[in-house]
Amino acid sequence: MLGTCVGARSAREQFLQEKIDHEAATVAKLINLPHQHALLVLRVCVQQNLRHLQRSLKSDDLVHLWDKLDTTLRQAVARIRGLPRPTDQHPMGGLGILSYKTVAPHAYAAASEAADSTLAPILTPESLPASTQLITQHQRCQEIFAGNRETLLGSLTPEQAKAVIEASSKLGRVWHTTTPFQPSLRLTDVEVTAALQLRILTGGGPLHPLRRGKLLRAPRGLPPEETVLASTPGTRVRLEPLGHQTSRRNDIQVITLLGSQATGLANAEYDLTVVSLASKDARATNLPNQDIDPSRLANKYLDSVADHKVRHRPSSNLPFHPIVFSLGGMMNGSTSKVFASWKRVMTRGTFNLMLKRLSLCLLQARVRSFEL
Numbered sequence: 626m627l628g629t630c631v632g633a634r635s636a637r638e639q640f641l642q643e644k645i646d647h648e649a650a651t652v653a654k655l656i657n658l659p660h661q662h663a664l665l666v667l668r669v670c671v672q673q674n675l676r677h678l679q680r681s682l683k684s685d686d687l688v689h690l691w692d693k694l695d696t697t698l699r700q701a702v703a704r705i706r707g708l709p710r711p712t713d714q715h716p717m718g719g720l721g722i723l724s725y726k727t728v729a730p731h732a733y734a735a736a737s738e739a740a741d742s743t744l745a746p747i748l749t750p751e752s753l754p755a756s757t758q759l760i761t762q763h764q765r766c767q768e769i770f771a772g773n774r775e776t777l778l779g780s781l782t783p784e785q786a787k788a789v790i791e792a793s794s795k796l797g798r799v800w801h802t803t804t805p806f807q808p809s810l811r812l813t814d815v816e817v818t819a820a821l822q823l824r825i826l827t828g829g830g831p832l833h834p835l836r837r838g839k840l841l842r843a844p845r846g847l848p849p850e851e852t853v854l855a856s857t858p859g860t861r862v863r864l865e866p867l868g869h870q871t872s873r874r875n876d877i878q879v880i881t882l883l884g885s886q887a888t889g890l891a892n893a894e895y896d897l898t899v900v901s902l903a904s905k906d907a908r909a910t911n912l913p914n915q916d917i918d919p920s921r922l923a924n925k926y927l928d929s930v931a932d933h934k935v936r937h938r939p940s941s942n943l944p945f946h947p948i949v950f951s952l953g954g955m956m957n958g959s960t961s962k963v964f965a966s967w968k969r970v971m972t973r974g975t976f977n978l979m980l981k982r983l984s985l986c987l988l989q990a991r992v993r994s995f996e997l
Contacts, residue, residue, distance in 0.1 A: 630682060645694050655671075655704075661814075665804065668720065675694070683733065705821060788953060789919070796984045798984075823992075893944045927956065930947075952987055952990060
């Protein structure tokens, strides 16, 4: 049951301390869970339990208690992530766990402003203020988050900045809110640990220019990707040659044959490619006017890969759609349009499951080359 406390500082302090102690006891029990489950419970459940108090409890004189709760959550993430490293400057960055200490004053200010606006016509109808636009909690916090993001990106190398942009993409972030209700959605403890290290830029070794074919190697015990794709009714799969002196493939070509009659989609040819933003070609990509925006740099490189696919497409009468992902989960503009068309013809559950499996597949490909 939600509740709050109104009164003297000592009463409010005792009330909040008891609430935080209760949450700390819950967090301590996460150590008994697999890492994927612990992170999911921490991010989606536990960290949300006291958010209502930030709006309803006067706590500008209780900042030390919010800081204590932040420390508890930070330590829980550290246990899942593994030992901290000397370069770890953003211990909660990129994980979707908001700092209570940062959010609390803005949440309370937004709630107070909304309450004043609602009660004014009732309590003082004779002195109504001019109509004003309320500033929501989201708007107040967004200014801080945007500033922090710009400061962070400005302090990173171009490759690190692109990694942060990848992590904020849909496919780059959906894995850590995925419920592992089936084997294909499960991650091992080692994979979760490595994923968190990658996400907060505390990798164990130098940046590795992982090649695009890395993704297309089936995990042990699973059928090859071409077998899975070919099992879909109305599709035909063609594998492109192995990379030079490797056992990995650069691309998989998927052709839908039955069109709208069976799939809801028109007959088309899809060329799936996964690339690394740490590759030599990606690092050589430039923008005019010395623009170094990491998002635009990444998108330009992905677009160049898609354009190359279009120019060198095999002869066919079918519409051709290059599907280009980065290992971190970014997709170019034409790929986003293809996904939007798929979303319109798929059920919501099927489309979301596809995104989750793609996100985990990309993550597992990166983790294979990560050194803890």
